[in-house]
Amino acid sequence: MSLLQPWQEKAAKKRTSLYDLIPQEWRLPKSIINNPPKNSTIVPSQCGILSKLDLEITEIDNIEELAHRIAQEKYSAVQVIEAYCKRAAIAHQLVNCLAEILFTQALERAQYLDDYFKSTGGKTIGPFHGIPISFKDQFNIKGIETAMAYIGYLGDIAENNSVLVDIVLSLGAVLYVKTALPQTVMLPETRSHLLGITLNPLNRELSCGGSSGGEGSLIAMKGSICGLGTDIGGSIRFPTALNGIYGLKPSDGRIPYGRARNSFDGQESVPSVIGPMTRSLSNIRLFFKSILETKPWLIDPQVHNIPWREDLFQEGQMNKLSFGVIQFDQKVHLSPPVQRAINMSINALEKAGHQVIQWDTIDHPEGIDILVKMYQADGGKDVQKALDLSGESIVPGAFVGKPETEISIYEYWQLNVARRDYAMKYLEKWNKTKEITSTGRPIDGIISPICGLPAYPHEYQISIEYTGIVNLLQLTSVILPITRVDLQLDQITDEYRNMKIASDLDKMAKETYKGPEVFENCIVGLQIICRRLEEEKAIGMAMVLEKALELYQ
Amino acid sequence: MSLLQPWQEKAAKKRTSLYDLIPQEWRLPKSIINNPPKNSTIVPSQCGILSKLDLEITEIDNIEELAHRIAQEKYSAVQVIEAYCKRAAIAHQLVNCLAEILFTQALERAQYLDDYFKSTGGKTIGPFHGIPISFKDQFNIKGIETAMAYIGYLGDIAENNSVLVDIVLSLGAVLYVKTALPQTVMLPETRSHLLGITLNPLNRELSCGGSSGGEGSLIAMKGSICGLGTDIGGSIRFPTALNGIYGLKPSDGRIPYGRARNSFDGQESVPSVIGPMTRSLSNIRLFFKSILETKPWLIDPQVHNIPWREDLFQEGQMNKLSFGVIQFDQKVHLSPPVQRAINMSINALEKAGHQVIQWDTIDHPEGIDILVKMYQADGGKDVQKALDLSGESIVPGAFVGKPETEISIYEYWQLNVARRDYAMKYLEKWNKTKEITSTGRPIDGIISPICGLPAYPHEYQISIEYTGIVNLLQLTSVILPITRVDLQLDQITDEYRNMKIASDLDKMAKETYKGPEVFENCIVGLQIICRRLEEEKAIGMAMVLEKALELYQ
Structure with missing residues (x-):
């Protein structure tokens, strides 16, 4: 007889099934898992899982530069997403930052982008063509669970994409992971019965912050070049600061929240907002400008029609x-x-x-x-x-x-x-x-x-x-x-x-x-x-x- | 012993003191008061109270034209406001549309504007120099009561102007009346124990609509060229339509609501909004554009920084x-x-x-x-x-x-x-x-x-x-x-x-x-x-x- 509560069993099962989605060849050796360095960020370049090309790709901090290299055929979209999937997998094994793994879908999507590129004689879909974008697990991706760190939400399969997910896809992005958040989404760290605790990659004895801590730690591990968090009291800013990265907490009404989930849904007196967390200020500028250029106010009634100024x-x-x-x-x-x-x-x-x-x-x-x-x-x-x-x-x-x-x-x-x-x-x-x-x-x-x-x-x-x-x-x-x-x-x-x-x-x-x-x-x-x-x-x-x-x- | 309740006495006193602010020479003859025509709009030109000049001035529907004539010294600001005070007084006697009368202050202000104009060699303060603007009695005017059609709010003297009042003053406008609204502000007509019922100038057997009915009927009487109403369910639109005038119900966040009063204050799920009610579409355009050109978002935190586009x-x-x-x-x-x-x-x-x-x-x-x-x-x-x-x-x-x-x-x-x-x-x-x-x-x-x-x-x-x-x-x-x-x-x-x-x-x-x-x-x-x-x-x-x-x- 199990000593675990049914909810504990469900959580354990979820964590295992998540882990099982990491291919064997991307698994870190027991020597590292059992005795990880305090600073996790040194592992990716040393563990031998990433090829020289994988490292080269994932060390590029600038979205525009990476997109440029894809558009110039220096890298294929498949190569880029493979590198990022691997690095995200390594990050997760070290700091426990993921909530969903979509590697298979990501490779298919990248292949589609490469095919599109070839069949159109070198056209890209948009400024994010082939760029991996990670999302905190408040966002809906059609066909994927949005558990939001609640065990009770397991099995809640999204019927539609969040508006912002649709937008980044329209710009050519590749979805490959959703990231961890704390139960309630109202905690300045990233801890839940469902997903466990996410650690700070710079120093695993410390918190990665929260509630967008999965994003923060994944990006600090360079397992993502740009991800989306949310902020209602500091939830983008704590993990951005604590992981040594860059972020934007916009005012309400600029980045579409449509069809994203939240705790306290409908609490509008202090609206939660979505913002990019990333590896440079120019990325913030590019991301924000690119989203606004799609005129999101035409498809999300909560967005103000204010273009990039x-x-x-x-x-x-x-x-x-x-x-x-x-x-x-x-x-x-x-x-x-x-x-x-x-x-x-x-x-x-x-x-x-x-x-x-x-x-x-x-x-x-x-x-x-x-x-x-x-x-x-x-x-x-x-x-x-x-x-x-x-x-x-x-x-x-x-x-x-x-x-x-x-x-x-x-x-x-x-x-x-x-x-x-x-x-x-x-x-x-x-x-x-x-x-x-x-x-x-x-x-x-x-x-x-x-x-x-x-x-x-x-x-x-x-x-x-x-x-x-x-x-x-x-x-x-x-x-x-x-x-x-x-x-x-x-x-x-x-x-x-x-x-x-x-x-x-x-x-x-x-x-x-x-x-x-x-x-x-x-x-x-x-x-x-x-x-x-x-x-x-x-x-x-x-x-x-x-x-x-x-x-x- | 009075048969009236104390609140009825207070209301009667307020109505009397309001009426007393109308000079004797602007009072309509008993013959009209006792037997008013169904269509009140015919009275101003026939009652003999308005001079030919008063009529000429108040028949101008276009703000720009009126402002132009003031700037060209065809009319002084004092002449304009006198004409409008008279016509508003006539309107009130016929349809009961006013909540506050500020004729004395208005004449002082107009004199100030004329003096300014002279002393600067023909400079105007702004696009509304000398233009009378009326306000529904939800707006605060420093030193004046904001009763909002509640007897219990009598004696509530505003310590500051509403933001929009400050803005129109900065553009040269003249305040001269506040207009009637229904008790609760949640009624599609204009009726209260405090102020009584406001009638429709086009047909006094019908309602003038509400809740911005005082504005609607005053403007239909040409006792105002432009006034400010509010709308949370139709409160600008009913009286605009029923009085045969023009109006704008904007989205929330464009016209500053700061320091204006309301019922259900703090109810933000369906925000009440302010909009102009006036006598032409070009007035709506001018008013809206002029307000936005002052960048109201810099002084009212609820306004979006969206300029006139x-x-x-x-x-x-x-x-x-x-x-x-x-x-x-x-x-x-x-x-x-x-x-x-x-x-x-x-x-x-x-x-x-x-x-x-x-x-x-x-x-x-x-x-x-x-x-x-x-x-x-x-x-x-x-x-x-x-x-x-x-x-x-x-x-x-x-x-x-x-x-x-x-x-x-x-x-x-x-x-x-x-x-x-x-x-x-x-x-x-x-x-x-x-x-x-x-x-x-x-x-x-x-x-x-x-x-x-x-x-x-x-x-x-x-x-x-x-x-x-x-x-x-x-x-x-x-x-x-x-x-x-x-x-x-x-x-x-x-x-x-x-x-x-x-x-x-x-x-x-x-x-x-x-x-x-x-x-x-x-x-x-x-x-x-x-x-x-x-x-x-x-x-x-x-x-x-x-x-x-x-x-x-």
């Missing part, structure tokens, strides 16, 4: 920009490496002729309070219904309501009013900065940490003051890696040691930052926040920061 | 357009004059080379069901709180919830999901029309009635199937007058007489349409519906229809 992108690259900077969210102080990343950014921007002024966050806790009440307004009923399907228990730490947090519709409407009034005050604060900038304009954007720590251990509770305001106000944010944790430079300073503890979360963060050794190999990511619906400008400004950092170093 | 406006004026047409909403059949307006529109458009195809509304009742559940989700608590402030009773017929209609947050979220799925299906239906249009594109827009009758009596319950879907899906709609009820042409036909009754509402409508005599002097208005956020195109298409009708007649 080149002028706004250029506005983000002006010679003299003015940045606000957040150095403390009122809850958790910055650990030395994050503080150093902020300092580097300030210095680099000032050296490049831009201005940086302090951004006051005294009102952030008030905003987060509204946000959390919105998350929890249903008293956790939505999640409970999903759990009840299988009988599984909830993972601890999820931002999910309990019976006592349920409120009435009237109270919910008052929360919306509170959010709207808060947004108005926040915008007034933003506009008022024109009195102190040297440009005469209000600040163009804000540089902000994602988190006080460069990364965090598994089952760690984080503050969302650095990320949540962006969701509450539907601002736009671009995340980029700034610097790697340095064993010398990031020692605990007297200032950090003697800092007044601001909250329980601050206490925990300080206890966790025992020194840079704990965060060895981690990369600190920061975000550039712009006004609502100013995605193009945020991308432009992130490019300015990246360039300034290059020149500064 | 001239290309989309031009797209609405293409040589060959394809229109869907709605002739039955599944609930109420079209009465003869409305059917004739539809037929005229179809014939005129086809003669002008455009295509018109039938638009299926089989799914409209399903959408309206979702919409009404959303309105009533709070069980009427919001309105009850407003009523409780004074003890007044609710006006019958309001689309307001009762305790038994209250739902949980979880159920509310499911309603949002239902609306989103409905929107997706509706859009698919729209896109599928490209298979049957001769343009090869999906239909460009839809011609639709506002109501089965050309107007309706007071305290009449109407169907919102013709209007509500536009709100549920946040589509855009431009309303224009098509034809006047004709005592010969609009006799009851055998077809109308023998039509199968579709619903109780249909039965009531048929009983109400006793013949064209009942609707003497009424004008039938129709709406052009375009996709979400396609305001510019809808304006362009309405112009096409108006031009086609001119050529056709």
Whole structure:
């Protein structure tokens, strides 16, 4: 007789069947599996599974470059997808980042693209011809399960593609994996009874973040060049920052969410948004621009008809920009490496002729309070219904309501009013900065940490003051890696040691930052926040920061 | 001892103090007051209160023309506002359309504008320099009461202007009145214990519509050249159509709602929107374009940063357009004059080379069901709180919830999901029309009635199937007058007489349409519906229809 609960058995079966989809010849040797290095990213080039060509292909960070090489027949689409399937398989064995494996379908699709290319005398289907695109397991792919890390959703086969899946296919992309997410989708790490825990490829003792952690870790392993995550409180930004990659959290209404699934479906006060997670800023630009060029508002009623605005992108690259900077969210102080990343950014921007002024966050806790009440307004009923399907228990730490947090519709409407009034005050604060900038304009954007720590251990509770305001106000944010944790430079300073503890979360963060050794190999990511619906400008400004950092170093 | 309830006394006092603000010399003679003509619009030119100049000024329908004459010093701003104050005062005495009278402030403001003009050697403040703009009493004007037709809100003095009030002032406008609306703001007529009933200027035995009925009737009286209403189920469109004027119901996020008041404040599933009601399509274009040119998204966080798009406006004026047409909403059949307006529109458009195809509304009742559940989700608590402030009773017929209609947050979220799925299906239906249009594109827009009758009596319950879907899906709609009820042409036909009754509402409508005599002097208005956020195109298409009708007649 099995000692497992029926739901545990179902989960185990799912994990096994997923694993079984990895061909034998792509399986890592027991020596690595049993004794993996702390830094998983070194394995792909050393394990012998990837050919020289596979490595060459998967080391290209730039989508345009890879697409160019396919269009120039340097690589076939089949070669590219084979390389990525292999590398994704290796990644999964090391960090447990996948939710669905579609290697067979991917090879068929790549073959179709190669045939199309040949039969048309060298035509590509679109800018993503032959480019592998990974999707968090909230997206529907016709004929494939969308379990969304709920055991109760196993067997839920999608009848249609999500709108965004259709769009990337229309542009020539190849689907090959869906990636792991946490149960409830409301957790800043990637953990579920169904899929287990996803590890951070840079340092497996740490979390890969969440909820889009499968994407983050897969991309850091270079098992994907571009994937799609979602963000309702930081779910793109945590894993983007923690895995040292690039990402965009747009405002609601730009990237189509149609026919994608979610927890709290129908909760529209703080809309979840979809954004690309990838390996360069130019990829973000290309992806976002390419999606908009298909006019997604014609097929998804929730998308605004706002095309790519080149002028706004250029506005983000002006010679003299003015940045606000957040150095403390009122809850958790910055650990030395994050503080150093902020300092580097300030210095680099000032050296490049831009201005940086302090951004006051005294009102952030008030905003987060509204946000959390919105998350929890249903008293956790939505999640409970999903759990009840299988009988599984909830993972601890999820931002999910309990019976006592349920409120009435009237109270919910008052929360919306509170959010709207808060947004108005926040915008007034933003506009008022024109009195102190040297440009005469209000600040163009804000540089902000994602988190006080460069990364965090598994089952760690984080503050969302650095990320949540962006969701509450539907601002736009671009995340980029700034610097790697340095064993010398990031020692605990007297200032950090003697800092007044601001909250329980601050206490925990300080206890966790025992020194840079704990965060060895981690990369600190920061975000550039712009006004609502100013995605193009945020991308432009992130490019300015990246360039300034290059020149500064 | 008074036989009145305290709230009745307060209301009476308010009405009296409002009336007292009308100067003696602008008071209509008792002969008219005691025996007003059915058609109030004939009074202003006959009553002797308006000078020849006053009449000349107020008969100009075009904002641009009026602004031009002010800028050319043909009229001073003071002359213009005096003329409009007088005419608004006359209108109020006839149809009871005002909620606040600001004549003194208006004259001061006009004097300021004239002084500015002189002192700057002929500079105007903006495109609305000296133009009177009226506002429904949901808008805040600093220092003025915003009672919103609730007795309990009397004494609620606004501390700040609504965002849109600030914007029109920045463009040079003059505020002079706020207009009547129904208690609850959820009634398709304009009736409250506070302000009484507003009558239809074209035929005082009929309703002026609602909830923006004060605007509609004031503008029909030419007591305003342009006013602002709001629409959550038809509240701009009913009074626009019933008063024979022009209006725009935009999608959410284009015209700033910041610091305006509302019933159900915070109810965001079906957002109420603001739109201009006015006396020509070119005024709608000018108003909308002028507001957008101030970049309202920089000061109101709910506004999308979408500028005026001239290309989309031009797209609405293409040589060959394809229109869907709605002739039955599944609930109420079209009465003869409305059917004739539809037929005229179809014939005129086809003669002008455009295509018109039938638009299926089989799914409209399903959408309206979702919409009404959303309105009533709070069980009427919001309105009850407003009523409780004074003890007044609710006006019958309001689309307001009762305790038994209250739902949980979880159920509310499911309603949002239902609306989103409905929107997706509706859009698919729209896109599928490209298979049957001769343009090869999906239909460009839809011609639709506002109501089965050309107007309706007071305290009449109407169907919102013709209007509500536009709100549920946040589509855009431009309303224009098509034809006047004709005592010969609009006799009851055998077809109308023998039509199968579709619903109780249909039965009531048929009983109400006793013949064209009942609707003497009424004008039938129709709406052009375009996709979400396609305001510019809808304006362009309405112009096409108006031009086609001119050529056709």
